[in-house]
Amino acid sequence: MLSTSLKDPGSVFLFPPRWIPDPIVWGNYYEALTFLPFARYFANTAFITVANIVGTLVSASLAAYAFARLRAPLKALMFLLILSPMFLPGQVTMIPLFILYRHLNWIDTYNPLIVPAFFGGGAFNIFLLRQFFTTIPLELDHAARIDGCGEVSILWRIILPLSKPALATVTIFSFMGHWNDFLAPLIYINSSSKLTVSVALARFRGEYGTTAWHLLMAASIVAVLPCILIFFFAQEYFVKGIQMTGMKG
Amino acid sequence: MGLQLSASRREGVLFYLFIGPALLGLLIFTLGPMVASFYFSFCDYEIVRPPVWVGLANYHKMFFVDKLPVHALGVTAYYSFVGVPLRLVAQFLIALLLNRALFGRSLFRTMLYLPSIVSGVALSLLWVWLLNPEFGLINYLLWEVFRIEGPRWLSSPEWVIPALILMSMWGIGGGIVICLAGLQGIPEELYEAAELDGANGLQKMTRITVPHMTPVLFFNLVMGIIGSFQVFTQGYVMTAGGPSNASLFYVLYLYWNAFNYFRMGYASALAWVLFAIILAMTALIFRSSSAWVYYEGSVQM
Numbered sequence: 001m002l003s004t005s006l007k008d009p010g011s012v013f014l015f016p017p018r019w020i021p022d023p024i025v026w027g028n029y030y031e032a033l034t035f036l037p038f039a040r041y042f043a044n045t046a047f048i049t050v051a052n053i054v055g056t057l058v059s060a061s062l063a064a065y066a067f068a069r070l071r072a073p074l075k076a077l078m079f080l081l082i083l084s085p086m087f088l089p090g091q092v093t094m095i096p097l098f099i100l101y102r103h104l105n106w107i108d109t110y111n112p113l114i115v116p117a118f119f120g121g122g123a124f125n126i127f128l129l130r131q132f133f134t135t136i137p138l139e140l141d142h143a144a145r146i147d148g149c150g151e152v153s154i155l156w157r158i159i160l161p162l163s164k165p166a167l168a169t170v171t172i173f174s175f176m177g178h179w180n181d182f183l184a185p186l187i188y189i190n191s192s193s194k195l196t197v198s199v200a201l202a203r204f205r206g207e208y209g210t211t212a213w214h215l216l217m218a219a220s221i222v223a224v225l226p227c228i229l230i231f232f233f234a235q236e237y238f239v240k241g242i243q244m245t246g247m248k249g
Numbered sequence: 250m251g252l253q254l255s256a257s258r259r260e261g262v263l264f265y266l267f268i269g270p271a272l273l274g275l276l277i278f279t280l281g282p283m284v285a286s287f288y289f290s291f292c293d294y295e296i297v298r299p300p301v302w303v304g305l306a307n308y309h310k311m312f313f314v315d316k317l318p319v320h321a322l323g324v325t326a327y328y329s330f331v332g333v334p335l336r337l338v339a340q341f342l343i344a345l346l347l348n349r350a351l352f353g354r355s356l357f358r359t360m361l362y363l364p365s366i367v368s369g370v371a372l373s374l375l376w377v378w379l380l381n382p383e384f385g386l387i388n389y390l391l392w393e394v395f396r397i398e399g400p401r402w403l404s405s406p407e408w409v410i411p412a413l414i415l416m417s418m419w420g421i422g423g424g425i426v427i428c429l430a431g432l433q434g435i436p437e438e439l440y441e442a443a444e445l446d447g448a449n450g451l452q453k454m455t456r457i458t459v460p461h462m463t464p465v466l467f468f469n470l471v472m473g474i475i476g477s478f479q480v481f482t483q484g485y486v487m488t489a490g491g492p493s494n495a496s497l498f499y500v501l502y503l504y505w506n507a508f509n510y511f512r513m514g515y516a517s518a519l520a521w522v523l524f525a526i527i528l529a530m531t532a533l534i535f536r537s538s539s540a541w542v543y544y545e546g547s548v549q550m
Contacts, residue, residue, distance in 0.1 A: 073261060096285035231362075
């Protein structure tokens, strides 16, 4: 992929393939990024991804804290309810949600891609954080409470700082999920100035598919670059994360 | 002082305040839509007109009139029931290898996991190119190494699903890491005791390693099949369901019905059948699991 992204259009189709492009055409990157407004798509995707991470962290930590630390009537039932969507395939809710968003005039806005994250942030993340919170000794809460802390400041000053590995895991999975998400932006976003990177790539293939391989590969490299960078910076959390969750990235 | 809440009442209120967003989200984004979707599945609903109740017509149509849903289910089942076990075996074997070689293990682990970072559309595009019969790397290697004329992968009805299964092997890194963690959790004493009793490598493998790994493998099997039945991106980006519907995945057909033909009622029925299938398979795997999954500490002969 890297090799093709640096080739001139003619030598892409050479057989046998040439591993080291000759000449090396760095300009492909420039061309790919300017041919389509890829910087724009990047900014769009980054905005959606960051908003989702913020929403997920805030609302999932709150719920997880409640399940880990607070006592209340019907708590077990609530836990079961909140976790129930984990086994529901998204296709079941896809159509009514589309209709709902259409009534709200949310089609072709980022709301459908962002707002849900602020309402719970996903059953799985709540579960993961709750499991982690329960491993933090209760004595710390008691000490803080004696010092006059309320529940919010216990969460903010004690639990969250001690839960960095779990928060990092949630952040990373949320990042990967939303950066690479394809189906949701494909359904909700129409105007080309609002596209995300993955939908733009798919369109790019549809329109120029068989001719512009070198540009397509350059654009793909740029599209996966953030994921790879994050991987190298947070390798340890990645490995911990999948071991902790048993989930495949 | 009537407004002063008791401590436990305060805690309860706080609890519901904290889970409030999640609870509201569940109602608006999951439970509400579920009920609506179930209702739509009994309606003729073309989005511009309000839904009209048609009873079981959608379900009748998808099993007896429209040939494509059953065909798409077959395609998806083929992709899942061949692909998932194949990936599981590969993950397990590679994890076994890595568990032995101590030197540079974390480097290998990183290298193997790296590809699964690249996913979605970019990955699909990469594979369209790798699988290209004229200038793709795979057929080139087949010819150079084995002198085999590679098939026309994505443009031949027989080879398109094997090609997509081959591509799915790309993402096994995550599973390898999970298997490795499982392998490292097996107590060393068991192997030592077995060696004292004169067990050979094969016996250690079948009596200690495999039984201890079954929970991990089982979990990955369930999740793998659930995920695999929802495959969409590859079909949409790489093959558009073709050639001649040979890679028409179920969710792709559902998507087309909903968002290309705007048959919202019919697509809802398709979604509920998928849900039922996934639920049934999960239940089946869970029920059969007691026969072959070994959990540490459980009494089992």
